[in-house]
Amino acid sequence: MNDVIFPDRENSRRPRRILIVDDDIDVAGSLASLLQLEGYHVEVAYGPDKARPLGSAVDVALVDIRLGHADGVQLAAELHQRNPDLLVVMMTAYASVQTAIKALRVGTYDYLCKPFDPDDLLATLDRCFERLELLRSRREAEEQLRHSRRMEALGRLTAGIAHDFNNLLSVIIGNLRLAQEDARAPSIADTRVVRELIEDALDAALGGVETTRRFLAVGRNQPLSPEIMDLRVLVGDLSRLAGRTLGQDIALAVTVPEAECPVFVDRYQFDASLLNLAINARDAMTGGGRIAFDVADVELSGQSSLLLPDMKPGRYARIAVTDNGCGMTADVREKALQPFFTTKTAEQGSGLGLSTVYSFVRQSGGNLAIESSPGVGTKVSLYLPLCVHDIKAQAPVSDPVTDGRRILLVEDQAPVRTLFVRQLRRLGYEIATAENADEALRILESGASFDLMLSDVMLPGSINGAMLCRMVRQRWPGTAVLLATALPATALKALCEEEAEVSVPILQKPVEMEVLSVALRQARTQCDDSGESVKT
Structure with a gap:
């Protein structure tokens, strides 16, 4: 058989x-x-x-x-x-x-x-395929190891996120609850206390925005909004905030040059980066210590090791953050810029501090250098290109009168829509609202006239915000258009890829009222000048 x-x-x-x-x-x-x-x-x-x-x-x-x-x-x-x-x-x-x-x-x-002999041939081929199978098995094992490490890093990241946001939410909810109790009282005994409660809650909420930007910056998904700023002013302003954040046992010294140091940076990302470095420096010191912010104008020649391929020789602003803490070993220093790498426990942070700082500096056209020795301390230097520009010319112009301007607000999320309505009324606009693109088009087709349309990008139904903007520009060219979104840059690009020809200003949520006011004014001004919605 x-x-x-x-x-x-x-x-x-x-x-x-x-x-x-x-x-x-x-x-x-x-x-x-x-x-x-x-x-x-x-x-x-x-x-x-x-x-x-x-x-x-x-x-x-x-x-x-x-x-x-x-x-x-x-x-x-x-x-x-x-x-x-x-x-x-x-x-x-x-x-x-x-x-x-x-x-x-x-x-x-x-x-x-x-x-x-045929047997010799077959034996040789067996060895070949055994080797190939071993190579495949090794690659699969290496991929499993990489996956395991990614999951471990993700675990550290989520723990860090939970830690950061739970702290922020504790401040927001706690202060707003106290303010709510005071507001229910027949009369507010001390408006100063209520004001402090609201300010603390607002500061914590803005901290959440910065935390989100920090996470997005790791993958370079966070778009920067750079402007020309005097580095002396930036460091001076931040040093006052850092002084309160670092605690009384930390001595903070600030050194800035007499001449202006104009740099083209995103202020919020710069503040977050410098504060990150300051907090890292504080955590490296037990029982107090000294941190120094030192700003200088330096010249990097073509032979400088600090110049990366996309950097040009010339004048750079150097911001050095120095501490006298525990320092880093050579091994830690080599890994310090890797996302998720940290010497802290998961509850103390996510391991994204230095990596997000490096990402910000590289997006700004600069570089980062670390000098450190165990038992001596650490010096982290940021190098940003200096720019020749009249900083005084950047002073903002006063808002024009907006009374009588009519705006169509398209937002499907009721709480967000209510917030926008309150902000726009404070700015003096007359407002009509729609929950989706179809409703917005019906309002426009009814003959109602609007100076501006502010729309969310993600809308329910078959027409998203970018598509709605294209239709409004074609049929009502006298109406300026503006988009708002909570999406990161890469997701937004993928969503609006087919509507690439409709290039309009996009506000990143959450939107401060001052930012909203300026964006609406600019969109309306350019639409008045050109007879159609602003292109960027």
Whole structure:
């Protein structure tokens, strides 16, 4: 009775694919027939021209060392270059040590001397596929390890996020509850206390915004809103906030030059970055210590190691944050800029501090350098390009009168819509609201006239905010359009990809009333000047 042989499932999933390259048609045909009987998937080429494109579709190539006027060893090198995972076995009737060395130098795995026994050929091929399987298993194990590390990093990240946001929410909810109790009283005994409660809640909410921006900055998803600022003013303002944040046992020293240091940066990202460095410095010191902010105008020559390929030689502003804490070992210093790497516990942070600072500096056209020694302290220096510009010319102009301006607000989320209505009324606008694009179009088609339309990007139904803007620009060119979104930059780009021709100003939620006022004024002014909605 014959034994029943079940097919190997692994091999059924991964057919053994072989390429035979031999200019002798009879030899190539015989080899192909033998290997097909053994269950191999065989491709045959009689010369290099046909063999080259087939090399990327097979696992093992049997290549004759002499292919007419062509060199089989040279072909083996080309095949290996096109497909690094390919194992090449040379076949030769002219075996010698020199031949073997020449073949091995170009990446050949093995060679067979003609005439060879079929068993020797099959044994050699078994070794080849065993090696390939080992390589596949190793890669799978490495990928599993990488996945495990990613999950471990994600665990640290979520713990850090929960820690940060729970602290912020505690401040927001606690202060608003107290303010709510005071507001229910027949009369407010001390308005100063209520004002402090609201200010603290607002500061915590803004801290949540900065935390979100910090996480997005790791993947460079956070768009910057740079403007020309005097670095002396930025550092001076932040030092007052940092002084309260760091605590009484930390001495903070600030040194700035007498001349202006104009840099083109996102103020919020700069403040968050410098505060990050200050908090890291504080955490590196036990029992108090000293932190220094030092601003200087430096010249980086073309030979400077601080210049990266996309940086130009010239004048840079250097902001150094120095502490006399525990310092870093060389190993920690090398890993310090990696996302999620931290020497703190999961409850103390997410490991995104230095990586987000580095991301911000690189997006701003600069670089970051770390000098540190265990037991001595750490110095982190940010290098930002100096720009020649009249900072005084950047002073904001006063808001024009907006009374009588009519605006159509399109927002599907009721709490957000209510907030926008309150802000717009404070700014003096007359408002009509719609929950989706269809409702907005019905209002416009009814004959109502509007100076502006402010729409969310994500709207229910088949028409999103970008599509609505395109339709309004085409049919009501006298109405300025403005978008608002809570989406990060990459998600927004993917959503609006088909509407790329509709380029309009986009506000990032949450929107401060001052920012909203300026954006509406600019959109309306440019629409008045051009007769159509502003393009950016």
